[in-house]
Amino acid sequence: MxxxxxxxxxxxxxxxxxxxxxxxxxxxxxxxxxxxxCVSVANDNEDYWDSRLHPRLGADRLAERQRQLGA
Incomplete structure (x- = not known):
């Protein structure tokens, strides 16, 4: 902000x-x-930035999202 x-x-x-x-x-x-x-922020590019700024965090989130989607 x-x-x-x-x-x-x-x-x-x-x-x-x-x-x-x-x-x-x-x-x-x-x-x-x-x-x-109390604020909910939707960010469709969250994985994009995580993977570039914090490669391990981005990989962990990608794996978690894949598990959630059943991939």
Whole structure:
């Protein structure tokens, strides 16, 4: 998420408000984690990127998907 999109969503009230501590504006990581835990992201290219960025992880996911499909 880009900083400008984060700011726009914060202004729209879709992201939890920050907290003030010792004159510093901070976001509670747990609040943000809870927000994103509720989000489901469909990504058809997940295996593509996994296989290129983390070859072993991509192979494991491919094998798991093949098992799920009965291949």
């Amino acid at each position: 880009s900083p400008s999109h984060f700011d726009a969503q914060r202004k729209a009230g879709n992201i939890p408000a920050p907290k003030q501590m010792l004159g510093v504006v901070l976001w509670d990581r747990n609040d943000l984690d809870r927000l994103f835990d």
